[in-house]
Amino acid sequence: MRRLTxxxxxxxxxxxxxxPGRFGIGDLGSGAIAFLDWAREAGFSVWQVLPLHxxxxxxxxxDARSAFAGNALxxxxxxxxxxxxxxxxxxxxxxxxxxxxxxAAERATERRVSRAWARFRAAPDPALAAAYxxxxxxxSERAWLEDWAAYAVLRRHxxxxxxxxxxxxxxxxxxxxxxxxxxxxxxxxxxxxWTQFLFRRQWLALHEAARERxxxxxxxxxxxxALDSADVWAHQDLFDLDERGRPARVGGxxxxxxxxxxxxxxxxxxxWDRMAQDGFAWWVARVGAELRxxxxxxxxxxxxxxxxxxxxxAHETAERGRWVTGPGRALFEALxxxxxxxxxxxxxxxxxxxxxxxxxxTLGLPGLHVAQFAFGDDAAQxxxxxxxxxxxxxxxxxxxxxxxxxxAALDATTRQRLLASxxxxxxxxxxxxxxxxxxxxxxxxxxxxxxxxGLGSAARMNVPGSADGHWAWRARAELLTPERAASLRAWAVxxxxxxxxxxxxxx
Numbered sequence: 001m002r003r004l005t006x007x008x009x010x011x012x013x014x015x016x017x018x019x020p021g022r023f024g025i026g027d028l029g030s031g032a033i034a035f036l037d038w039a040r041e042a043g044f045s046v047w048q049v050l051p052l053h054x055x056x057x058x059x060x061x062x063d064a065r066s067a068f069a070g071n072a073l074x075x076x077x078x079x080x081x082x083x084x085x086x087x088x089x090x091x092x093x094x095x096x097x098x099x100x101x102x103x104a105a106e107r108a109t110e111r112r113v114s115r116a117w118a119r120f121r122a123a124p125d126p127a128l129a130a131a132y133x134x135x136x137x138x139x140s141e142r143a144w145l146e147d148w149a150a151y152a153v154l155r156r157h158x159x160x161x162x163x164x165x166x167x168x169x170x171x172x173x174x175x176x177x178x179x180x181x182x183x184x185x186x187x188x189x190x191x192x193x194w195t196q197f198l199f200r201r202q203w204l205a206l207h208e209a210a211r212e213r214x215x216x217x218x219x220x221x222x223x224x225x226a227l228d229s230a231d232v233w234a235h236q237d238l239f240d241l242d243e244r245g246r247p248a249r250v251g252g253x254x255x256x257x258x259x260x261x262x263x264x265x266x267x268x269x270x271x272w273d274r275m276a277q278d279g280f281a282w283w284v285a286r287v288g289a290e291l292r293x294x295x296x297x298x299x300x301x302x303x304x305x306x307x308x309x310x311x312x313x314a315h316e317t318a319e320r321g322r323w324v325t326g327p328g329r330a331l332f333e334a335l336x337x338x339x340x341x342x343x344x345x346x347x348x349x350x351x352x353x354x355x356x357x358x359x360x361x362t363l364g365l366p367g368l369h370v371a372q373f374a375f376g377d378d379a380a381q382x383x384x385x386x387x388x389x390x391x392x393x394x395x396x397x398x399x400x401x402x403x404x405x406x407x408a409a410l411d412a413t414t415r416q417r418l419l420a421s422x423x424x425x426x427x428x429x430x431x432x433x434x435x436x437x438x439x440x441x442x443x444x445x446x447x448x449x450x451x452x453x454g455l456g457s458a459a460r461m462n463v464p465g466s467a468d469g470h471w472a473w474r475a476r477a478e479l480l481t482p483e484r485a486a487s488l489r490a491w492a493v494x495x496x497x498x499x500x501x502x503x504x505x506x507x
Contacts, residue, residue, distance in 0.1 A: 010438065010497040011046030011218060012039055013398065014449035015061070015461070016074050017100055020477035024095040025105040028202040029076025033209055034477070040213045041485040043492030045499035047210060048218035048446055050398060052203070052293070056226045059102045059471045060462075062300070063226045063267065065151075068144035068289050070199030073105045077112055079202050083128060085116035098458075100472040117194050135197045140288065144230070149192035150178070151230035153185050162228035164245035171245055173233070203293060214499050218345075218446075219294030221287070223301035223308075224251050224267035231282075232268060238275055238282060239268040242313075249310050252318035253301075256350055259465040262309075262318030269310055272327045280327070280334040287335050287342070295343060302346035302365075303356045305331060332363055345392055349373075352381060366444075369393045371437050372400050375417040384421070384440065393442040395434055395451045398461045402450045403430035405457030430454055438495040445497060452488060453479050 019026030019035050026032070039047060053064035054071050061071075077089035089112075095101060120128065135141060151163065158166050169177030182189060210217055225231045227247055232239050240249045247268035255262045275282060290297050299305070304326055311321040335342060346365040348356060360367055369391060374382035387393060395403055407429055410418065418425055418433075425432040430451055437445050450459040453475065462470040492498035 007443075008495065008497045009045045009444050009499065010043055010492045010495075011048055011444055011446040012042070012044050012449055012452065013048040013394070013446050014475070015050040015398070015471075016052065017471070018449065018461075018474050020097075020475055020480070023077055023089070023105075024108070025073055025100045025102075026474060027074050027076040028199075028206045029078040031477070032076075032206055035480065036206075036210055036213050036215060038480045038485055039215060040499065041482065042452075042488035043498040044488075045214055046216050046218050046296070046444060046446065048298070049220065051220050051222055055102075055471070056228060058468050059100075061220075061471065062222045063265075064222070065226060065228065066144070066148050066230045067222075067225045067286050069148040069152075069196055069230070070203060072109050072113060072195050072199060073102070074202075075109060075113065075195075075198055076202055079205070080112060080116050080198070083116075084125065085119050086112060096474075097476055098474055100474055102472070113195050113198070114191065116198070117191050120194070131201065132194065132197050135200060136193050140285075140292075141200075144285070144289065145193060145196060147234040148196065148230045149189045150182055151233050152192050153188045154181065155228075156188070157181075157185070163233040164227070171233075173236075207293070216295035217293075218296040218298065219290055220298045220300055221290055223299070223304045224265060224269075227266065227268050235282060238271050240271055241268055247313040250313050251304070251308060252311050252321065253309050253350055254318060254321060259318075261465070262321075263465045264311055264316070264318040268313075269308065269324075276327065276330060280331050283331060284334055284338045288339055291339060291342075296345060297343060298345045298347055299365075300347050301350075302348050302360065303350060303352060306356045306359045307353075328359060329362065348381075349397075366391045369440070369442065370397060370400070371395045371433055372403070372406050375421065376414050379417075387440045387442045389441050389443055391442045392444045392446060393437050393440040394445075395430075395437045395447045398448070399464045400448075401457055401460050402448070402455050403433050404451075404454060405460060407433075408456070435491055435495075438491050438497060445495075449475055453484070 014035070015026070016028065016032065017026045019031045021027055021029065021031030036047070051061040051064060052071055052074065053061065053066050054069055055061050056063040056065050077086060080086045081089050095104070136145065154166065154170055155161070155163065163171055170181060207217055236245065240247065242248050247266070249269045250264065250266050251269050252264040253262055287297070306326050306328060307323045308326050309318065309321045310324045311318050344365055346360045346367050348360055348367040349370065367388070369382045369387055371382070371394065373379060374384070380386060396406065400406065401409070407425070422432050422436050431454070434447055434451060437447060448461070450461070450473070459473050461473055489498055
């Protein structure tokens with residue numbers, strides 16, 4: 001594994017959907033480029049995003065319908081127009097500048113992609129056609145791409161029902177039934193492949209723009225995948241399912257800081273014994289796909305690789321469950337053998353026991369510290385004395401309230417502890433906590449965009465254990481001002497974290 005090296009750095013956490021733009025949802029176009037320019041001026045050399053896969057229930061990127069496919073809602077209409085696949089794109093009519101309407105974004109994306117595909121088929125540009133053919137023929141992409149296209153098309157023809165509710169022959173992937181069904185849907189399969197080509201093309205262009213600005217992109221790999229996903233449908237033997245494709249056991253976490261009843265995520269647990277038999281081939285392919293997109297990769301719920309909380313599929317909460325041994329070092333040895341030194345970061349939050357810390361440290365992985373947890377009753381992992389130079393420190397994560405919201409809700413004891421360590425928080429509020437994060441000895445300090453903008457709880461991204469109404473926050477373009485960037489750069493300079501202009505940071 002590779003450690004974080006190359007000096008002290010600052011990063012910003014902002015999902016692509018949260019970026020400003022003209023089309024009702026943040027995308028991979030000019031709004032993302034403008035954000036990169038602002039981030040560079042603010043002294044950042046790392047941009048952390050949430051998972052980029054097609055979001056599942058409740059628009060959660062951590063419950064995606066594929067561990068490989070890209071989220072088509074992120075496609076930029078402007079980039080489609082530059083490729084002469086659309087006319088001049090008009091902004092979607094009136095939309096809330098502070099929130100994403102995911103249903104409206106989905107409808108608009110489907111219309112645009114269909115129009116782009118029709119125009120491409122009618123008069124294909126030779127260079128674009130060659131790039132498309134290379135993508136669909138690439139051995140590293142072909143297997144997941146075919147699984148995704150088949151799943152997406154068949155799900156649509158089952159009125160959006162989850163695959164365990166499909167016709168039995170298709171649910172069980174019986175070859176004659178699949179051939180008959182997919183043979184009649186060739187045009188729709190092509191459209192799905194085309195959509196994924198467009199996503200990959202636009203993402204790689206944005207990634208190159210980040211490199212040119214000296215900014216690395218930090219991705220996020222969820223531990224589980226959704227039951228209703230192409231991956232579980234295509235690899236049913238690798239997941240703990242019953243004979244009808246329903247989860248026999250599901251993942252989650254016991255009661256913790258986020259939820260008194262724990263979190264029942266609902267995704268099926270892995271059959272690690274079967275995965276080990278082929279050298280963890282599915283995981284090797286999955287991590288390889290992520291490394292083609294990102295410079296750094298956060299392993300969400302890292303503790304699950306050592307031991308995970310398993311809940312009977314019939315139980316409605318996570319309070320009753322058991323810890324089950326995970327794949328441990330064997331998985332990471334397989335990943336290293338396939339991909340070499342890996343730029344991984346362990347999300348080691350929650351119930352971290354000695355076995356989890358041992359796995360993290362023997363692998364040489366950075367861990368995480370969160371300022372919002374550093375002053376409460378369970379502060380040992382997060383207080384300043386525990387920060388190691390190769391770790392990553394956050395003001396909060398996508399699961400936390402914003403700093404302003406957190407400060408407003410503090411109990412008296414936690415507030416007193418905070419004031420003892422950060423006395424100027426009484427006058428400066430969230431800004432004082434951000435500076436406390438910047439002054440950490442950790443190599444990388446990351447702050448959510450909401451905290452950099454001083455926003456309250458209305459800008460919160462997610463509430464763990466609550467299913468609906470999350471992930472929709474967007475930043476207003478008028479908040480990303482040169483003056484704010486200058487003040488953030490001053491903090492980065494004072495703490496030795498300011499990015500050198502135009503020089504790509506290394507990890």
